Amino acid sequence: MVNLTIDGKQIQAPAGSSVLEAARSAGIYIPTLCYHPDLRPEGACRLCMVEASGARTLVASCVYPVSEGMVVKTNTSKVREARKTVLELLLTNHPKDCLCCQKNGDCELQKIAADLGVRKLRFEGGETRARTIDNSNPSLVRDQEKCILCGRCIRVCRDVQGMSVYSFAGRGFNTMVSTAFEHDLLNSACTYCGQCADVCPTGAIVEKDDTDKVWAAINNPEKVVVVQTAPSVRVALGEELGIPAGQVVTGKMVAALRHLGFDKVFDTNFSADLTIMEEGHEFLQRLQNGGVLPMITSCSPGWVNMIELKYPELLPHLSTAKSPQQMFGAVAKTYFAERAGIDPAKIVSVSVMPCTAKKAEAAREEMCASGYRDVDVVITTRELGRMIREAGIDFNALEEAEFDSPLGTGTGAAVIFGTTGGVMEAALRTVAEVVAGKELPKLEYNEVRGMEQTREAVIDVAGVSVKVAVVHTLKSAKMMLERIKAGTADYQFIEVMACPGGCIGGGGQPVPVDASIRQKRREAIFNCDRTSELRKSHENPEIKTLYDTWLGKPLSERAHSLLHTHYHA
Numbered sequence: 001m002v003n004l005t006i007d008g009k010q011i012q013a014p015a016g017s018s019v020l021e022a023a024r025s026a027g028i029y030i031p032t033l034c035y036h037p038d039l040r041p042e043g044a045c046r047l048c049m050v051e052a053s054g055a056r057t058l059v060a061s062c063v064y065p066v067s068e069g070m071v072v073k074t075n076t077s078k079v080r081e082a083r084k085t086v087l088e089l090l091l092t093n094h095p096k097d098c099l100c101c102q103k104n105g106d107c108e109l110q111k112i113a114a115d116l117g118v119r120k121l122r123f124e125g126g127e128t129r130a131r132t133i134d135n136s137n138p139s140l141v142r143d144q145e146k147c148i149l150c151g152r153c154i155r156v157c158r159d160v161q162g163m164s165v166y167s168f169a170g171r172g173f174n175t176m177v178s179t180a181f182e183h184d185l186l187n188s189a190c191t192y193c194g195q196c197a198d199v200c201p202t203g204a205i206v207e208k209d210d211t212d213k214v215w216a217a218i219n220n221p222e223k224v225v226v227v228q229t230a231p232s233v234r235v236a237l238g239e240e241l242g243i244p245a246g247q248v249v250t251g252k253m254v255a256a257l258r259h260l261g262f263d264k265v266f267d268t269n270f271s272a273d274l275t276i277m278e279e280g281h282e283f284l285q286r287l288q289n290g291g292v293l294p295m296i297t298s299c300s301p302g303w304v305n306m307i308e309l310k311y312p313e314l315l316p317h318l319s320t321a322k323s324p325q326q327m328f329g330a331v332a333k334t335y336f337a338e339r340a341g342i343d344p345a346k347i348v349s350v351s352v353m354p355c356t357a358k359k360a361e362a363a364r365e366e367m368c369a370s371g372y373r374d375v376d377v378v379i380t381t382r383e384l385g386r387m388i389r390e391a392g393i394d395f396n397a398l399e400e401a402e403f404d405s406p407l408g409t410g411t412g413a414a415v416i417f418g419t420t421g422g423v424m425e426a427a428l429r430t431v432a433e434v435v436a437g438k439e440l441p442k443l444e445y446n447e448v449r450g451m452e453q454t455r456e457a458v459i460d461v462a463g464v465s466v467k468v469a470v471v472h473t474l475k476s477a478k479m480m481l482e483r484i485k486a487g488t489a490d491y492q493f494i495e496v497m498a499c500p501g502g503c504i505g506g507g508g509q510p511v512p513v514d515a516s517i518r519q520k521r522r523e524a525i526f527n528c529d530r531t532s533e534l535r536k537s538h539e540n541p542e543i544k545t546l547y548d549t550w551l552g553k554p555l556s557e558r559a560h561s562l563l564h565t566h567y568h569a
């Protein structure tokens, strides 16, 4: 450990850590726009400048290492003046439409400008960056005019996701964040995972806002608007509404959705259980009949986009099971419509997801097995938060409510889909009992839990050894696919989730997000599982009824036509 003094406070910090990290760990706030705890620091924005003993000029604290006996001052007039100048220069080249910007209220630039008391811009009147808006795809919108060149999007896409869709291009005033050949995202290698939107400090990269489509459907008396909510929305939505991270808000979320005017409030957990039934039986079929192994899960659409783009030759490894979002949509417009006596043409199927790639998944041409779009509109957790605020709902004061039936019951196995390892654990709970033909004492598969980016385990499935792996982030997924190609991945079953930590860290979740917030959401997910009455997908009574009265059995002809899909090489 290194001893140093920051603003008169004696501090110990690990050797090699930066002054910014040391200050933060001691509760001393230093503003920054390019630093993000998940990313390697780059010292790009220069807002975090401080005075440090031994340095002749102000130093960028995010990249300046601590040293023994160092004395740091974060709050001198010289420091404040320098920060204000940097900020003024940034603001001079930034649009001033904050009040109607999608990021209004969540914008780090806006907050720091307010904190630093910037009241006028001395450098106004010069040349500014031209506005180019990329609206090319269903998931993300990029507005170059709002980019402050912090480089967070470049680093998250390259270092966390391994995709390198963005890089700096140009020089000096013409520097910009660009894709290869300046293509729009639709024609780039973007998977729409939205991690760039999660870390963007301004409104330069945001989710495509589809809330107007939802309001229009709700306001149309001809329509029956049904909504499903993904497993990890319930452990993150509260953050949008002033509730600390890690709180489960399922009951209030259901109540809020009713207040907003949805006709039926259902649960994606129901169809996560359905996915386990289909995917679990598909796995057993492949295992017993010499099918393509390892079989890899297919519910994370950023991941599906990546394998289609980069490793199309490995697509036969993907499970053909649709994601829970899409299974829900197909069942809502067939089984539910028939049972409720509703013309499926009148149903508008909305989903609330933690994920920006889910918007693109719902828009895939083939996702219309019922004869209608499986899912009509996808909004993210952030968008639902905005709708609740727009409607003036006092979220905290809401009385808890229950999901509607028959697509509203989910098990603990379904809710853990929301964190890395959860799909695998849910599948093992069911597959083991299907193979054994009886209830087994083992319920929690701690072997596949954890946050390491790649984990593996050998699981005893009713006397059969199954080697499994769990992977999260696209960078780790690429490494796994390289091993499959090289023939060194001797697994039978692999779970892949595109985002760090799985859906709890999805690109549509509340910001800011970092490892500590993901950990709180993850603990909340496991709490939901532990306190669930039913914890295995095959014990979900609504799923049993669905098979008994409609689908027949897993992998039946009807199940195949509604619940399975194909991929694009």
Ligand code: HC1
Pocket: 229, 230, 231, 232, 233, 268, 269, 271, 272, 299, 300, 301, 323, 324, 325, 326, 353, 354, 355, 358, 417, 418, 419, 502, 503, 504, 506
């Ligand atoms: Fe997910 Fe899934 S777990 S992909 O992260 O399989 O988005 O939460 O809804 O579809 O169930 C997301 C979450 C989500 C699907 C499920």
